[in-house]
Amino acid sequence: MAEPVPMVDYLILDERPHLRATLCSDCGATYFDRRNACAHCGGTSFSHQDVPTQGTLISFSIVHHAAPGIPTPFVAGIVDCDGTAARGNIINTPPDPEHVTLGMKVRLATYSLGEKAGVEAIGYGFEPA
Amino acid sequence: MAENAWILGIHMTKFGKRPTDDVVDLASEAALGALKDAGVGMKDIQVLAAGNLRGGGGLAQALQKQIGQTGIPAFNVANACATGATALRVAIMAIKAGEADFGLAVGAEKLSGVGLLTGNTARAEGDEWTPAGRFGAVTGLDGRTGTETMPGVFAQVGMEYGHKYGGASFELFAKIAEKNHAHSTLNPLAAYQKRFTLDQIMNDVMIAYPNTRSMCSANCDGGAAAVVVSEAKLRTLSLEQQRRAIKVSASVLTSDPWQAACQVLPDINTLTKAAANQAYEQAGLGPSDLDLVELHDCFATAELVHYDNLGLCETGGAADFCNSGATWRDGTTPVNVSGGLESKGHPISATGIANIWEVCHHLRGEAGDRQIEGARAGLAHVIGLGSACGVHILEKSAA
Ligand SMILES: [Zn+2]
Numbered sequence: 001m002a003e004p005v006p007m008v009d010y011l012i013l014d015e016r017p018h019l020r021a022t023l024c025s026d027c028g029a030t031y032f033d034r035r036n037a038c039a040h041c042g043g044t045s046f047s048h049q050d051v052p053t054q055g056t057l058i059s060f061s062i063v064h065h066a067a068p069g070i071p072t073p074f075v076a077g078i079v080d081c082d083g084t085a086a087r088g089n090i091i092n093t094p095p096d097p098e099h100v101t102l103g104m105k106v107r108l109a110t111y112s113l114g115e116k117a118g119v120e121a122i123g124y125g126f127e128p129a
Numbered sequence: 130m131a132e133n134a135w136i137l138g139i140h141m142t143k144f145g146k147r148p149t150d151d152v153v154d155l156a157s158e159a160a161l162g163a164l165k166d167a168g169v170g171m172k173d174i175q176v177l178a179a180g181n182l183r184g185g186g187g188l189a190q191a192l193q194k195q196i197g198q199t200g201i202p203a204f205n206v207a208n209a210c211a212t213g214a215t216a217l218r219v220a221i222m223a224i225k226a227g228e229a230d231f232g233l234a235v236g237a238e239k240l241s242g243v244g245l246l247t248g249n250t251a252r253a254e255g256d257e258w259t260p261a262g263r264f265g266a267v268t269g270l271d272g273r274t275g276t277e278t279m280p281g282v283f284a285q286v287g288m289e290y291g292h293k294y295g296g297a298s299f300e301l302f303a304k305i306a307e308k309n310h311a312h313s314t315l316n317p318l319a320a321y322q323k324r325f326t327l328d329q330i331m332n333d334v335m336i337a338y339p340n341t342r343s344m345c346s347a348n349c350d351g352g353a354a355a356v357v358v359s360e361a362k363l364r365t366l367s368l369e370q371q372r373r374a375i376k377v378s379a380s381v382l383t384s385d386p387w388q389a390a391c392q393v394l395p396d397i398n399t400l401t402k403a404a405a406n407q408a409y410e411q412a413g414l415g416p417s418d419l420d421l422v423e424l425h426d427c428f429a430t431a432e433l434v435h436y437d438n439l440g441l442c443e444t445g446g447a448a449d450f451c452n453s454g455a456t457w458r459d460g461t462t463p464v465n466v467s468g469g470l471e472s473k474g475h476p477i478s479a480t481g482i483a484n485i486w487e488v489c490h491h492l493r494g495e496a497g498d499r500q501i502e503g504a505r506a507g508l509a510h511v512i513g514l515g516s517a518c519g520v521h522i523l524e525k526s527a528a
Contacts, residue, residue: 005258007273009265031392033263040387058292059394061284062338063276070272076281076337078289078394085390087275097299097338102292113268121258121267124274 007113007123008032012050017110017124019051019086030084053108054129055081060102062095075100079126091125105129131225133360136375136523138167141486144351144474145320146241152184152352156192156237159352159479163233167356168370171197174356175229178204178219180212180236180478183243192235210427211511212236213353213481214382214519220357221380230362236483237352238476244348280345280428281337282514285394287430288339290437296448297433299339303330305429306344306471308457313468315458315499320349320474344429344471351476353483372526375489378412378506379522384515397431397512401438404520408508409440412522416440419522420504421491422462423484425512426469436464439510439520458501466491466499481519484509492525 006013010032012020021030026043030051037044059078066072075090077100092109093099106126113121140162142155150158156179164170174197179189189203208215213236220232252269260267271277275285291297307327313319325333325343333341358366363374385391385400409415416439424439426432433451436442441462442450450456456464467473467487470480488507490496505525512518 005260005267007267008270009260029387029389033392034265039392059285059289061276061281061288061340062335063272063278063281064335064337065280066272066276066278070269072272074272074276076275076285078275078285078390085393087393089273089275102288116255117257119258123268 002119004120004122007121011122011124013122016053018053018108019081019124021049021051021084022046023049032086051084051086052082055079055086055106055126057090057100057102057104057106057126058085060090060100062097062100077126079106089125090127092127132227134221134224134357134377134380135360135363136355136377136485136489137169137358137363137370138163138165138356139354139486139489140166141318141353141483142351143318144349144476147350150350152181152188152237152239153191153195155239155350155352156181156188156235156354157195159237159354160192160196160233160235163354163356168367169231169356171199173231174199174201174233176202176220176223176232178206178216178232178234180206180216181238182207182209182212182478183238183240188235188237208517209513209515210425210477211481211513211517211519212478213483214511214521215481215517217355217357217482217485217521218380218382218519221377224357224359230359232357233354234357234482235352235354236478236481238478239350240348240476241350242348276337278337279514280340282395283428283431284337284340286397287433289394290434290447294445294448299331300327301448301451302339302344302429302433303327303341305426305432305451306330309426309465309469309471310343312458312466312499313472316468316473319468319472320347321472340428340430346427346470346475347472349474349476351474351479351483353479353486355482355485373493374526375492376524376526377521378414378524379408379520381407381411381520383518395514395516397514397516398434398438400516400518401435401510401512404518405439408520408522414506414522418506419462419508421466421488421501421507422464422510423467423487423507424464424510426465426471427475427512429471432464432469435510439508458499463501466501481511484511485521485523488523492523
């Protein structure tokens with residue numbers, strides 16, 4: 001079977017899957033999207049930086065109503081990965097305020113999005129550490 | 130010294146379901162109401178700014194074709210939920226620049242029955258995994274890497290504040306909605322005028338925890354418009370017009386400056402703080418001088434952080450401030466005595482003028498049953514996600 005593809009290009013599927021930020025060479029600002037320039041300093045030179053896979057949940061919402069076709073409920077989270085904030089769903093735990101709490105320790109986890117044309121796609125979320 | 134601007138006339142339509150009115154009807158009703166209130170006509174107006182987000186564009190000219198084609202410059206503006214404030218800001222800038230003596234700003238929206246503002250719809254999926262967009266995504270990311278829904282985004286804004294400073298429980302957020310729904314019972318133009326108990330709010334349909342349905346802004350139809358005038362011109366008008374005119378002591382529009390993580394979770398705090406600070410500086414007033422505040426409670430979770438952002442409480446003290454009862458209409462800093470977006474309603478492009486109307490109504494002493502007695506100064510705030518923030522400080526005429 002072909003190599004799996006990541007859900008987003010900043011998810012790196014090596015032995016230890018992790019997120020990879022785009023780092024401004026001039027000011028150190030981090031991004032996850034394709035850049036035209038740095039929104040902080042205007043620099044146009046970038047490198048990459050691996051993001052720690054462990055972090056702290058600094059905000060979340062348990063979404064019960066979403067656009068048609070999006071399964072609910074799910075937990076939308078913001079995770080502080082040792083100084084770099086990342087978005088991700090909180091997975092592998094029940095989506096309720098008893099199991100998901102502010103300040104909880106989480107770690108990156110991957111899961112299969114399924115297969116298309118013989119290729120598997122891999123997504124990511126964060127699970128309780 | 131730039132020319133001072135005053136609100137000469139202002140009007141808000143009834144908010145709610147307006148099935149037989151289109152956007153131009155709502156804009157016309159608002160504009161004609163504001164012109165009548167000002168005691169002037171379209172022939173006097175030298176600049177028009179109009180905003181609408183969901184009607185297909187060109188509201189300014191469509192409005193002119195109904196109420197007066199006088200050939201003046203017309204600006205169509207769009208700035209998410211700050212669209213109305215942006216229209217007003219454009220008219221005020223023209224006054225301050227000395228290019229016009231009279232300006233008209235209008236916002237109108239049809240939003241009844243639109244349902245949840247989700248930000249987008251699920252992406253259509255093909256037969257192969259094809260990376261697309263700025264994240265090289267092979268699938269729709271809404272629901273996979275967090276949420277694009279407004280209730281969910283603003284829930285996270287409030288929860289982030291709670292993580293930082295503590296005290297922000299589900300019940301606390303619900304108390305904010307309880308207050309705003311209670312306030313709306315005195316506002317005949319509100320879309321909803323129904324009081325809810327804390328239990329009813331917390332047990333309502335959960336949209337995006339901790340925001341239940343009654344903690345979300347109410348989608349509805351509505352329009353609002355304002356006529357602004359230069360101070361020099363105002364002094365030539367009748368004593369009655371001068372007496373009812375409201376001084377625009379500060380008019381500020383900001384966008385969000387870069388902050389770490391601001392592209393991961395929208396930062397609605399930094400630009401609001403910047404707008405508030407600039408506004409207080411312009412007006413020569415501080416938060417303690419305000420008799421009432423209309424702020425952008427698109428969700429109960431958002432109102433909490435704006436207590437702090439607007440300097441109504443100490444940094445980090447929004448939960449205690451809320452629990453103290455200060456923001457109820459009989460408190461020290463009445464917030465959203467109109468009922469706010471949660472109950473008065475949120476026809477997005479009208480909101481940034483409707484909040485000015487509410488403040489003016491009190492400063493003129495014309496707010497009837499919900500009058501804040503002796504109100505002399507008030508602040509109106511809106512946020513459009515993206516983001517844009519409008520803050521206006523208004524003062525009663527000394528005359
Ligand atoms: Zn930079």
